[in-house]
Amino acid sequence: VPGGRAGLDVGGTKCLGVVLGADGGVVREARVPTPRGSDALVAALAGLAEELRPWDTLGLGIAGRVTLGGEVPASPNLRGVRDAPVRALLEAALGVPVPTANDATCATLAEWRMGAARGAGDVVLVTLGTGIGGGFVVGGRLVLGRHGFAGEVGHMVVDPDGIPCVCGRRGCWERYASGAGIAVQARVAAEAGRLDVVVGLAGGDPEAVRGEHVHAAARDGDPEALAVLDGFAWWVALGLANLVNVTDPEVVVVGGGLGTAADLFLEPVRRHLREWLYSPDERYLPAVVAAGLGEQAGAIGAALLAAEPAALPSDPGNERQLA
């Protein structure tokens, strides 16, 4: 009896595992906190994989850059993981192949094969959370990039004189269009004396305002909260327009932690996308839709990796070494 396809998704706080049944639906789920360091991480993943048994195949998604060989040079999301051959270590622990990719790449695969972008040939996915991740499908194939690093859309620079980024540059898109960005914009409005309802929800302290407070007030129709969300949508749309100009997709999927509030900001995103897109009246506009698989998207995509022909160069061995 086949045991199904299992996938593990390593995030900054938790590792989530799923097993897919024959119809692609999730039949089992398990999770553990993400430990510090690559040895502890691999042990936790091996344990999670054992807990999920039985399964036939296993795949792995990891937050941060992942090489085509499943190595993590460094991840801002994973403490103590550096130059770590995570795939090789997990394969040694379990004795099975474990195809491995970036978590947003996995989420893209899942939303394309099973979720909001099903049936499309060209897809852009962005995950809006603490930062911004991304993934692409081009011409019916999942894009990994020459070294596995495609989709680092959060560090697309959209204002060279802009807000300093954790990455050391300035004006990265994720400073404006992520959960961190929405909080910054809300605090600016709060300190200017606007946003009373939102500040009240945050206990009266403008410094404590987070995205959730803005969402809650917006759901109650608070116009000041809605204005902050419109400004946030403006920045989301700017980056999406750049990605649409570059890749010309059929569907743009918006997921990640903020995806749960997509009903509040996707309509303004669509409106602002027309403003930012090159020649909007003389082109095809992509559909802009909310992700459909929630927090399981990465793990579901990891489970699908084993059977997916990705857009790989014909000779991935012919690559330059890490600097």
Added chain:
Amino acid sequence: VPGGRAGLDVGGTKCLGVVLGADGGVVREARVPTPRGSDALVAALAGLAEELRPWDTLGLGIAGRVTLGGEVPASPNLRGVRDAPVRALLEAALGVPVPTANDATCATLAEWRMGAARGAGDVVLVTLGTGIGGGFVVGGRLVLGRHGFAGEVGHMVVDPDGIPCVCGRRGCWERYASGAGIAVQARVAAEAGRLDVVVGLAGGDPEAVRGEHVHAAARDGDPEALAVLDGFAWWVALGLANLVNVTDPEVVVVGGGLGTAADLFLEPVRRHLREWLYSPDERYLPAVVAAGLGEQAGAIGAALLAAEPAALPSDPGNERQLA
């Protein structure tokens, strides 16, 4: 005896045609001025194709957006061409199939198959001229996008409060990193009293300064001209870094009219690319190289279209109509 593969490239000022011999080299070339209006354009292209005979196959590249069906909704480069089924009209005139794509897409194909990016699996090409065009190879396949519009990199917004663009938006990359951008930056320096040598080459009028004057002074080692080129390279690198973050290529090819001065600015572009790229010390850096095929690149790529399996979605008929 086979007649070879012919390609036509429609630019804003001229239409250039080539025929490739069995080894891929150009064996014949012809050109005509680009006329106004789609009927005159198709007649000129048909005449050019006749002049180039004998050939076995014919392809077409066009400046501006080109749908997968070879229609031109509107092109800022072609006067009087709007909602024009250029491919269908030329096929009717000649009685042969004429695969058609955007000119930068054709140039990408040519540089990948015959030029500076030969052998690579993942390529970004940008053409720096009056504006900026672009094209991509992903996983060993030429990228067209869902509707044929992939590669509009010049209108990637890199400063939302920036210089107004001809497209109606602000801060498009091509305002800074094109021939127009270099001229603007040079004039600003000239009006600030710097750049005496360059202004002298322009006949003493800061308003008359163009890219060629900056290049000429830089070739003579003029430090003020070199500083302007360094500022230009900074902007080129910013946009390239965005494209590299998004697509993770093996090779970045810089072509277009400014490509002839690549020896003056590619080294500063490589240096600034490290500054703009996310996590440059923990990733593979792409090679950044000058295009190898000069002004014939688009026509050569058009000649290669007929035999090229592009990254097309499986069902291109399932698309939304032009707005």
